[in-house]
Amino acid sequence: MKISELAIAFDLKVLQSEYTDGDVTSAYTSDLLSDVMGNAPDECIIITIQAHKNTVAVATLKDSPAIIVCNNRPVPQDMLDAAASEHIAVFVSNENQFTISGKLYAVLA
Amino acid sequence: MLSIFKIVLYTAYMQTIPLNTDSSPDAVLELLFKLKVKDVMTQGVFTASPQNTIREIQLLMKRSRVTGVPIIHEDRTIAGIISMEDIVNGFDNGWMQDTAEQHMTKKVIVMQESMPVSFCVTYFNRYRFGRFPVVDKDSHLTGIVTTTDVISALLVAMNKEVERLEKQQTEPGKTTEKANTSAKTDVIPSCCAESLHDGSAAEKVLEFQTEPFNFETAGHASTEIKKRLKAVNTDPALTRRIGIASYELEINQVVHSEGGVMRYIITPEKLIIEAADTGPGIPDIAKALTEGFSTATDKVRALGFGAGMGLPNTRRVSDFFDISSDLAHGTVVHAVFMLKPQQDGSQ
Numbered sequence: 001m002k003i004s005e006l007a008i009a010f011d012l013k014v015l016q017s018e019y020t021d022g023d024v025t026s027a028y029t030s031d032l033l034s035d036v037m038g039n040a041p042d043e044c045i046i047i048t049i050q051a052h053k054n055t056v057a058v059a060t061l062k063d064s065p066a067i068i069v070c071n072n073r074p075v076p077q078d079m080l081d082a083a084a085s086e087h088i089a090v091f092v093s094n095e096n097q098f099t100i101s102g103k104l105y106a107v108l109a
Numbered sequence: 110m111l112s113i114f115k116i117v118l119y120t121a122y123m124q125t126i127p128l129n130t131d132s133s134p135d136a137v138l139e140l141l142f143k144l145k146v147k148d149v150m151t152q153g154v155f156t157a158s159p160q161n162t163i164r165e166i167q168l169l170m171k172r173s174r175v176t177g178v179p180i181i182h183e184d185r186t187i188a189g190i191i192s193m194e195d196i197v198n199g200f201d202n203g204w205m206q207d208t209a210e211q212h213m214t215k216k217v218i219v220m221q222e223s224m225p226v227s228f229c230v231t232y233f234n235r236y237r238f239g240r241f242p243v244v245d246k247d248s249h250l251t252g253i254v255t256t257t258d259v260i261s262a263l264l265v266a267m268n269k270e271v272e273r274l275e276k277q278q279t280e281p282g283k284t285t286e287k288a289n290t291s292a293k294t295d296v297i298p299s300c301c302a303e304s305l306h307d308g309s310a311a312e313k314v315l316e317f318q319t320e321p322f323n324f325e326t327a328g329h330a331s332t333e334i335k336k337r338l339k340a341v342n343t344d345p346a347l348t349r350r351i352g353i354a355s356y357e358l359e360i361n362q363v364v365h366s367e368g369g370v371m372r373y374i375i376t377p378e379k380l381i382i383e384a385a386d387t388g389p390g391i392p393d394i395a396k397a398l399t400e401g402f403s404t405a406t407d408k409v410r411a412l413g414f415g416a417g418m419g420l421p422n423t424r425r426v427s428d429f430f431d432i433s434s435d436l437a438h439g440t441v442v443h444a445v446f447m448l449k450p451q452q453d454g455s456q
Binding site: 037050058 | 325353
């Protein structure tokens with residue numbers, strides 16, 4: 001599955017669309033950014049409710065292509081600006097982390 | 110009532126501190142900024158309540174050989190101060206049985222614990238008081254600072270610094286350390302700016318400042334260093350390890366310290382991240398290195414940090430790691446990464 005297909009497949013809202021499209025290889029679900037940095041696989045999609053600039057910084061360090069913000073959390077503009085400059089996609093979902101992770105797991109496994 | 114203008118008596122036994130806080134040598138200025146009021150103040154303070162009589166306070170002064178007594182409320186906030194001059198006036202005007210509240214100086218100039226010592230020097234020279242009560246961020250009295258406190262603390266610190274400089278001159282082998290000290294003095298005025306220094310041959314030093322609780326600029330150093338590594342085609346896995354260590358250390362400075370410097374020393378063989386802050390230091394390093402231990406506030410946790418993983422993560426991704434900290438001068442962390450391919454694979 002490609003990043004550009006995520007939105008339609010999981011009914012996500014695309015908030016930041018300036019990204020380099022590619023295959024989704026893995027994903028990591030966590031609201032602890034230190035945990036993401038310590039344990040997430042490289043180039044994974046990050047599923048979280050942490051909607052702020054620091055999430056983009058962590059995604060950049062992990063070479064993550066996309067962030068999915070769950071529970072319809074409001075995403076500040078500075079986060080989107082940062083993501084645009086790093087070419088990281090930002091999606092928002094009205095579902096929670098468990099549900100999104102489960103759906104994505106089914107596709108990737 | 111005593112106003113700040115009626116201080117003739119003080120000048121007899123009170124000295125100014127002959128230090129220029131603008132144009133002293135860099136090493137001295139650095140000390141003046143690095144040392145905080147809480148590092149130099151006297152902690153056990155003799156205090157009295159507003160209901161104590163002037164006579165009682167005079168006896169306390171005599172007994173404990175102090176020349177000024179802060180008058181505090183029950184919650185340790187400052188109500189005023191009684192100094193020798195008030196006692197003399199008390200004898201003179203026959204109000205020794207009056208309460209402190211009636212005659213104390215109520216407009217007290219206080220210092221914050223976290224202020225740099227340079228403020229003390231300025232205050233002493235400007236106001237010509239013999240002492241300033243010190244308060245914490247909640248305005249509670251925590252100590253008192255006198256000119257003697259400042260001068261002796263500065264002497265101790267200067268001795269240490271001179272010793273260090275002398276040692277450095279006799280051991281010229283450590284080129285990186287030399288580069289650091291020369292870089293340090295350059296970086297002070299350029300807050301949050303990046304400066305590129307030519308250290309010894311083929312050594313590059315990059316520096317970034319961090320500020321307490323400034324999450325806006327946090328990550329700036331790490332993303333910048335990552336970009337530079339990418340630009341010279343560094344192995345992506347190695348770049349990620351460096352980025353993670355750098356970001357964790359940067360966040361640590363933003364969350365826990367009073368500000369600091371992220372310094373990247375790059376040679377053909379290795380990259381050294383030196384994260385040096387100005388305090389308050391880590392009381393128990395072993396604990397701080399334990400996964401899950403954290404002293405972060407709820408605000409920090411709400412941002413997804415403060416899980417007690419920062420230092421353990423950094424140590425895990427580094428090829429070499431060391432940390433030293435003391436409560437007077439702050440914390441210095443080194444994370445070293447070998448850039449040559451044969452050294453790869455510490456993860």
